Amino acid sequence: MFSRLVFNILCGNTDDHARNHAAFWNGKELTLTPAYDICPQGRAGNEASQAMLISDNNNLSQLKTCLATAHNFLLSEVQARAIFEKLTAAIQQHWDAVREEAELNEVDRRMLWERQFLNPFSTKL
Numbered sequence: 001m002f003s004r005l006v007f008n009i010l011c012g013n014t015d016d017h018a019r020n021h022a023a024f025w026n027g028k029e030l031t032l033t034p035a036y037d038i039c040p041q042g043r044a045g046n047e048a049s050q051a052m053l054i055s056d057n058n059n060l061s062q063l064k065t066c067l068a069t070a071h072n073f074l075l076s077e078v079q080a081r082a083i084f085e086k087l088t089a090a091i092q093q094h095w096d097a098v099r100e101e102a103e104l105n106e107v108d109r110r111m112l113w114e115r116q117f118l119n120p121f122s123t124k125l
Contacts, residue, residue: 002066002073003083005054008124009061010038010087012116017051022055040116047121064125084125091117 001021008016019039022087023030024061041048057071063084095117099109114120 001032002070002075003087004024004079005050006063006066007035007087009036009050009063009066010091010118011038012043012048012061012112012119012122013038014041014048015039022115023097030078041110043115045118046119048119061119061122062124063122067125081107081125088118088123 004021005118008014015037022033024033049059050061053059053061054065055072058065058068066081066084067077070077100111104112110125113121
């Protein structure tokens with residue numbers, strides 16, 4: 001769940017609420033279903049907030065907000081930062097292929113990159 005929260009923040013999906021998460025039950029274990037209803041949202045400025053609270057009364061779409069709640073997911077700061085790095089690297093690595101597959105034109109690419117995806121406000125620690 002922590003990785004999913006971080007991914008939603010890194011890709012600008014602020015509509016991350018409880019009904020967008022589900023699990024499979026095999027009689028013994030729960031496993032998360034594949035992610036769905038991911039929709040990067042446009043921003044007028046850099047600041048954005050998630051639909052649900054992340055840490056205390058804070059729902060700001062920032063990695064530092066995730067870091068403040070990592071312990072609630074039984075993660076250390078080192079583990080949380082490793083997740084940040086892994087997901088950021090994956091988005092950077094696959095961005096060109098995904099935008100080509102989605103047939104994004106140059107204008108759409110510029111509207112998404114570092115606005116919704118990897119927005120500097122969101123990547124603040």
